[in-house]
Structure formats: structure tokens, C-alpha cells
Amino acid sequence: MKLLQRTTLYYLLYSLFIxxxxxxxxxxxxxxxxxxxxxxxxxxEKVQLVANLNYEKIxxxxxxxxxxxxxxxxxxxxxxxxxKTIPIYDSLSKESVDYRQLTxxxxxxxxxxxVTIRQPLAEAESLLNSILPVEIxxxxxxxxxxxxxxxxxxxxxxxxxxVLLDKxxxxxxxxxxxxxxxxxxxxxxxxxxxNVEKMTERIxxxxxxxxxxxxxxxxxxxxxxxxxxxxxxxxIQSKNLTEQExxxxxxxxxxxxxxxxxxxxxxxxxxxxxxxxxxxxxxxxGELLQSxxxxxxxxxxxxxxxxxxxxxxxxxxxxNRVLIEGLLNNLISNSIKHNIQNGRIMAELTDKxxxxxxxxxxxxFPADEMFERFRKDSAVENSVGLGLSIVKKICDFLDYKxxxxxxxxxxTLVINF
Amino acid sequence: xxxxxxxxxxxxxxxxxxxxxxxxxxxxxAKNYSEAIDKIGVYEYDCYVVDIxxxxxxxxxxxxxxxxxxxxGGIIIVSAKNSIEDKITGLEIGSDDYLTKPxxxxxxxxxxxxxxxxxxxxxxxxxxxxxxxxxxxxRQVYINGKEVALTAKEYDLxxxxxxxxxxxxxxxxxxxxxxxxxxxxADSFDFIYTHIKNLRRKLVQQGAKDYLNTxxxxxxxxxxx
Numbered sequence: 001m002k003l004l005q006r007t008t009l010y011y012l013l014y015s016l017f018i019x020x021x022x023x024x025x026x027x028x029x030x031x032x033x034x035x036x037x038x039x040x041x042x043x044x045e046k047v048q049l050v051a052n053l054n055y056e057k058i059x060x061x062x063x064x065x066x067x068x069x070x071x072x073x074x075x076x077x078x079x080x081x082x083x084k085t086i087p088i089y090d091s092l093s094k095e096s097v098d099y100r101q102l103t104x105x106x107x108x109x110x111x112x113x114x115v116t117i118r119q120p121l122a123e124a125e126s127l128l129n130s131i132l133p134v135e136i137x138x139x140x141x142x143x144x145x146x147x148x149x150x151x152x153x154x155x156x157x158x159x160x161x162x163v164l165l166d167k168x169x170x171x172x173x174x175x176x177x178x179x180x181x182x183x184x185x186x187x188x189x190x191x192x193x194x195n196v197e198k199m200t201e202r203i204x205x206x207x208x209x210x211x212x213x214x215x216x217x218x219x220x221x222x223x224x225x226x227x228x229x230x231x232x233x234x235x236i237q238s239k240n241l242t243e244q245e246x247x248x249x250x251x252x253x254x255x256x257x258x259x260x261x262x263x264x265x266x267x268x269x270x271x272x273x274x275x276x277x278x279x280x281x282x283x284x285x286g287e288l289l290q291s292x293x294x295x296x297x298x299x300x301x302x303x304x305x306x307x308x309x310x311x312x313x314x315x316x317x318x319x320n321r322v323l324i325e326g327l328l329n330n331l332i333s334n335s336i337k338h339n340i341q342n343g344r345i346m347a348e349l350t351d352k353x354x355x356x357x358x359x360x361x362x363x364x365f366p367a368d369e370m371f372e373r374f375r376k377d378s379a380v381e382n383s384v385g386l387g388l389s390i391v392k393k394i395c396d397f398l399d400y401k402x403x404x405x406x407x408x409x410x411x412t413l414v415i416n417f
Numbered sequence: 418x419x420x421x422x423x424x425x426x427x428x429x430x431x432x433x434x435x436x437x438x439x440x441x442x443x444x445x446x447a448k449n450y451s452e453a454i455d456k457i458g459v460y461e462y463d464c465y466v467v468d469i470x471x472x473x474x475x476x477x478x479x480x481x482x483x484x485x486x487x488x489x490g491g492i493i494i495v496s497a498k499n500s501i502e503d504k505i506t507g508l509e510i511g512s513d514d515y516l517t518k519p520x521x522x523x524x525x526x527x528x529x530x531x532x533x534x535x536x537x538x539x540x541x542x543x544x545x546x547x548x549x550x551x552x553x554x555x556r557q558v559y560i561n562g563k564e565v566a567l568t569a570k571e572y573d574l575x576x577x578x579x580x581x582x583x584x585x586x587x588x589x590x591x592x593x594x595x596x597x598x599x600x601x602x603a604d605s606f607d608f609i610y611t612h613i614k615n616l617r618r619k620l621v622q623q624g625a626k627d628y629l630n631t632x633x634x635x636x637x638x639x640x641x642x
Binding site: 219222223225226227228229230231232233234236237243246247249250253254256257260276295298299301302 | 426428429432433435436439497502518519520521522523584585587588589590596607608611612632633634635636
């Protein structure tokens with residue numbers, strides 16, 4: 001539920017409640033006041049009537065007007081003045097009409113008289129009955145007002161918030177860098193904007209530091225690696241090495257090789273992050289794919305892997321050659337490295353996608369972690385765990401979509417260009 | 418054959434000079450831009466090994482300086498950056514080859530020899546190693562005058578061995594030489610062994626002596642003894 005909908009809903013619930021209670025209370029109060037007024041009027045009428053009464057004429061009863069009745073009464077029946085509302089059937093309009101009636105007893109000499117005065121309530125009732133429509137009308141106007149207020153005024157007030165939200169949604173360290181502070185006259189939003197700016201600045205700084213660290217450390221590692229490699233090559237020219245020493249040297253060679261690979265991978269990643277591969281050219285992916293498979297022929301034969309390569313694309317793709325080469329090379333190398341003896345590799349290339357499927361053992365970690373750095377299959381010894389994160393980075397950079405599927409012991413990676 | 422090595426890192430400079438001197442090259446070295454400019458101004462070399470990042474200037478400017486003096490020697494650029502731009506710029510302004518740190522000395526040695534060979538004989542040359550004769554232009558190999566049919570990889574392997582004859586060559590140097598960047602992801606050197614076995618068999622079958630020695634655990638050595 002949206003913020004505006006939620007606040008509107010609460011407003012409406014509250015006003016409905018207040019209007020409901022208000023209407024009932026208002027109705028009751030008005031009714032009491034109206035009846036009091038009518039009672040007072042009948043009482044005055046009675047006082048006047050009694051004062052001017054000509055007792056001789058009463059006899060068996062007297063009705064000076066339609067709403068006044070004076071009758072002789074017995075003493076035992078005498079009561080205090082009594083007001084009540086009674087319905088009386090009107091034969092003219094054929095419906096019963098409410099009357100307010102006062103019954104009062106008076107003594108003249110030794111005789112008691114009963115005075116009954118009544119007054120129709122029709123006017124008062126119509127007044128009362130008009131309260132509800134007026135209240136409902138007011139409520140509807142309020143409702144409309146609230147909705148309009150929310151629509152226009154609140155939407156305007158919250159606008160800086162939505163602008164910021166939109167910026168945060170689109171936030172990308174490589175393109176946006178920092179979300180700049182935008183002035184607004186609402187203190188909370190100003191605070192929010194200021195703090196978002198501070199926060200993104202800090203994030204961007206950390207990002208740069210990390211990027212720089214990656215780049216510098218991998219650069220700085222190359223010279224020491226070169227020295228180790230070269231010294232080893234000089235050492236192995238010696239004729240006096242024992243077998244044991246040679247085995248140690250070979251171990252150092254492979255360790256250096258792994259470090260070199262790791263280093264190259266990190267350098268490539270940081271170069272992609274630094275957007276150093278923006279040049280595009282037309283690349284014939286079919287030829288590229290074939291040449292990579294040819295280069296890796298020995299490794300494929302070594303595991304006795306059968307390959308089925310289907311190239312359905314005749315067109316070239318406008319892309320960065322270095323990156324697309326790295327992408328395909330990594331994917332194909334991976335499909336060999338993580339394959340089984342006598343396994344299979346199926347590759348399909350069309351204008352829209354590249355699909356590579358290979359046999360292999362199941363992953364020993366969750367599939368959604370497979371593109372993370374240093375995530376690797378512990379069964380493969382010489383892996384540095386950067387291949388797929390390079391693949392992912394390249395795909396992100398070139399705006400390609402990559403999907404991993406594992407089914408029936410087959411690993412499939414789909415790249416949508 | 419005179420080689421000028423321009424490298425600011427003392428140890429690397431020392432190693433290159435040491436390895437190449439044993440190959441019979443006359444090595445000189447420069448540790449920074451101005452020292453290199455001085456040497457280039459006075460002498461001419463058969464090959465220049467130029468590091469791109471130098472104190473006082475860049476290797477690319479040095480390549481331009483060498484070219485502007487009309488020196489005939491070959492130029493190999495060495496870079497820690499592994500960046501395609503440097504490689505392309507380097508080749509465009511007239512360098513002959515490009516190596517990324519860390520590289521194997523045996524690889525550098527093979528590249529220098531190949532450049533010097535191409536330059537000094539104008540490509541019209543041949544390599545003779547006892548009974549083995551190689552024509553690099555047509556990639557043909559003859560043993561005692563009879564042609565041996567080698568695969569591309571076997572041929573490259575043989576040339577690499579002969580360039581580094583008498584030296585122990587580590588296995589991953591061979592792998593890198595044959596497969597270059599595609600070796601990056603390889604998890605086994607077993608298939609190198611297959612190529613070496615095939616090469617050895619073909620050479621011996623055609624009457625060559627078995628010059629290939631396996632150096633236990635480390636690699637191989639190609640020598641006449």
C-alpha cells in the first residue's frame with residue numbers, strides 16, 4: 001500500500017468515526033433542546049389559558065381549539081404536570097402525526113379540571129430529519145477534500161521524497177557516484193537529502209579506495225612475481241640439484257603460476273570496473289568460438305570429452321573484442337575444467353544467445369553464489385575461483401544477461417546478447 | 418649480438434642480463450629513462466628490451482627515440498600492465514614484440530632470438546642444429562636433408578627448445594609459449610607431455626639423435642651431450 005493511500009485511509013476512518021459519533025450526539029442534543037422549547041411554549045399557553053379560563057362554561061368539558069381540551073376531573077386522578085410525545089391519527093392526511101402533549105390538573109374552588117394541551121411536532125421533526133442529510137453532505141465534502149488534499153497537496157509535499165526514492169532506485173556506483181543534496185523547505189526531507197548525499201559520498205569513496213587497492217596491489221605484485229619466476233629459472237640451470245630440491249622448485253613454480261593467474265584475473269576485473277574496455281568493433285563470434293575450441297583441443301582430448309558445436313549465427317556482433325574473448329574463453333575453459341572424464345560439451349551460438357552445456361558433478365555450494373569471487377569447486381585443484389566472476393562482470397558491463405541452469409547432471413550457462 | 422635491457426627493477430635487470438649473457442649475448446643495461454637515452458645516443462644494439470614504466474619517462478617514448486635514430490635493432494616491450502592499449506601503441510610505433518610481466522626468461526630468450534633472426538637475415542634464413550635444419554619462413558624441418566612433417570605445436574616446440582638449447586626449460590614456460598593466454602585456465606600439463614613425446618618420436622624416427630632430456634619434476638632440456 002502506498003504512503004498516500006495509507007494516510008488517506010486513516011484520515012477517512014477517523015473522520016467517519018468522528019462524524020458518526022458527532023451526528024448521533026448532535027441529533028440527541030437538538031432533540032432535547034427542541035422538545036424543551038416546545039414544552040416551555042405549551043406551558044406558557046397553559047398558564048395563560050388557566051388565568052383567563054371562564055369556569056362556568058366548562059360544564060362537561062370545553063375545547064376552545066383543536067389542540068386544547070379542558071375536562072372536569074376527580075381529585076384522586078390528580079397528577080403533576082406531565083409532558084409526553086404521542087402519535088395521533090390524522091384522518092385528513094391518513095397518517096399518524098407526533099404531538100407533544102401536556103397534561104395538567106387545576107383546582108378552581110372545590111373542583112378539579114384536567115387541561116390537555118398539545119402541539120404538533122412535524123416542524124421539529126422535519127428540522128431533526130434534515131440534520132442527517134446535512135451531516136452526510138458535510139462528510140462527503142470532507143471526504144472529497146481529504147482525497148483532493150492528499151492528491152495535490154500531500155503529493156506535492158512528499159515530492160522530494162519520491163524524487164530521492166527514484167534516485168536511490170537508479171543508484172549505480174559506476175555511473176551515478178554520489179546522489180547530490182537537493183534543497184527543499186521541509187526539514188525532514190532536507191535532513192534526508194543531506195544524509196543520503198553524505199552516505200553515498202562515503203560509499204563511493206570506499207568503492208574507489210577498494211578499486212584502487214585492487215588495481216595497485218595487483219600491479220605491485222607483478223614485479224615480485226617476475227623476480228621469483230626468473231630466479232627459479234636461473235636456479236634450475238644448476239647441475240647440482242637433488243631430486244627433492246627439484247620437486248620443491250616445481251611446487252614453487254606452480255604456486256607462482258597460481259598467483260600469476262589470480263593476479264591477472266584481479267587486474268582484468270579492476271580494468272572492467274574502471275571502464276577501460278569501451279571500444280566496440282564487429283566481432284565474428286562463430287570464428288572466435290571455433291578458434292578457442294581449437295586452442296583448447298588438447299585439454300578437451302585429455303579428458304576425452306566429446307564436443308558438439310552449433311554455430312547458427314552468420315552475423316557479426318558489435319562488442320568489445322577483448323571482453324567477449326575473455327567471456328567465451330572463460331566459459332569454455334570452465335566447461336572443460338569442471339567436466340568429467342569422457343564427458344560432453346554442447347555449445348550453441350545464434351544471433352541472440354550463446355548457450356554452453358557440459359556434463360559435470362553437482363555444485364558443492366548454492367547456485368546463486370557461483371558468480372561470487374573466490375567461489376570455487378574445491379575438487380578442482382588449480383582453480384583460483386575468478387573465472388565466473390569475470391564472466392559475470394563482463395556480462396554486466398556489456399549488458400548481457402547470464403542464466404545458470406542445472407538439470408539432469410548437466411550444467412548450462414545461457415548468455416543473452 | 419648486443420642486447421640493451423632497460424628495466425628499473427634491479428633484480429629483474431640482473432636476472433635478464435645473467436640469463437641472456439649465458440646465451441652468448443653481449444648484454445648492457447639501463448636502469449632509467451635518461452640512462453637509456455644516453456646509451457641509445459652512443460651505441461646501436463641488435464635488440465632492445467624496454468620496460469614501459471620507467472623512472473623519468475615511459476618506454477613508449479624510448480621506442481620512438483630508438484626509431485628516430487634509425488636503429489635497426491628489434492624492440493621488445495615489457496609491461497606490468499598487460500593492457501591491450503600499450504601493446505597496440507607499442508606495436509604501432511615500431512616495436513616488434515610485447516611481453517607481460519611476469520614472463521619466463523626462456524620465453525624472452527626465444528623472442529629475442531626470433532626477432533634478431535628475422536631482422537638480420539631479412540627473413541631469409543635458416544636454423545641449423547647438428548643434423549636438424551629449420552626453415553622458419555616456410556616452417557619446414559629437415560633431418561639429414563629429409564623433411565619431417567610436424568604439427569604446428571610440435572614445430573613451435575622444437576624451435577623453442579633449440580632457442581633455449583642447453584637450458585632447463587620449466588614446464589609452464591613451455592605451456593605458456595605454446596598456448597599463451599589460453600593456458601590460463603588449464604589444470605594439467607599432461608598434454609604437453611603428449612606433444613613432446615610425439616616430437617621426440619618423429620625426430621628420432623627420421624634419424625636424429627635424442628636430444629631431449631627430461632629434468633625430473635621440473636621440465637625439459639634440449640642438448641647435444
